[in-house]
Amino acid sequence: NAGVTQTPKFQVLKTGQSMTLQCAQDMNHNSMYWYRQDPGMGLRLIYYSASEGTTDKGEVPNGYNVSRLNKREFSLRLESAAPSQTSVYFCASTGQGYSPLHFGNGTRLTVT
Amino acid sequence: TQLLEQSPQFLSIQEGENLTVYCNSSSVFSSLQWYRQEPGEGPVLLVTVVTGGEVKKLKRLTFQFGDARKDSSLHITAAQPGDTGLYLCAGVEGTYKYIFGTGTRLKVLA
Numbered sequence: 001n002a003g004v005t006q007t008p009k010f011q012v013l014k015t016g017q018s019m020t021l022q023c024a025q026d027m028n029h030n031s032m033y034w035y036r037q038d039p040g041m042g043l044r045l046i047y048y049s050a051s052e053g054t055t056d057k058g059e060v061p062n063g064y065n066v067s068r069l070n071k072r073e074f075s076l077r078l079e080s081a082a083p084s085q086t087s088v089y090f091c092a093s094t095g096q097g098y099s100p101l102h103f104g105n106g107t108r109l110t111v112t
Numbered sequence: 113t114q115l116l117e118q119s120p121q122f123l124s125i126q127e128g129e130n131l132t133v134y135c136n137s138s139s140v141f142s143s144l145q146w147y148r149q150e151p152g153e154g155p156v157l158l159v160t161v162v163t164g165g166e167v168k169k170l171k172r173l174t175f176q177f178g179d180a181r182k183d184s185s186l187h188i189t190a191a192q193p194g195d196t197g198l199y200l201c202a203g204v205e206g207t208y209k210y211i212f213g214t215g216t217r218l219k220v221l222a
Contacts, residue, residue, distance in 0.1 A: 041215075042200055045209070048210075059115075098142070098160050101157070
């Protein structure tokens, strides 16, 4: 019972490089989310997908793009990484209503 | 900017003490959730409150949703070292948009 799986777990990039963070869930959830967590800042919403085929901006979308590939998968792309994007990135999913968010274990990204 | 402000940001207390964590916003939420996060892991849900004024209890933890659905509190009675962790509130805007608070890091000393 995997839940929400994120890859990779760790990544180091140089400024200007691009990369895609992958997220997959096996709980048949409709909604998926990307958050970043910086020290002392809690979690900030980057993008979310309420259902397959839709995506919406969250609190801090600048510098990121997302793709809802299918119901299971939701990817986050950094086109030109900047040191300010050094953070821990969490993917989450949920069913409907006031359901809880189920989180992956995060991707720790460092941009030098 | 963070829409949900939590206080205090850090809390270090002795085992057996009581504590309250606050979660405040100027926005109205359809529901509010509390999560706890351990190092190296994602947050895990503790409780969801939906109705203004609602109070829920989970063993030694008591959660309250403000009457206007803009704020919430978490009270822990007789804290134990196992309560140590990062506590996060999350407000739900509409149906799908989950906004997290700034977090409260709790350390309970034995």
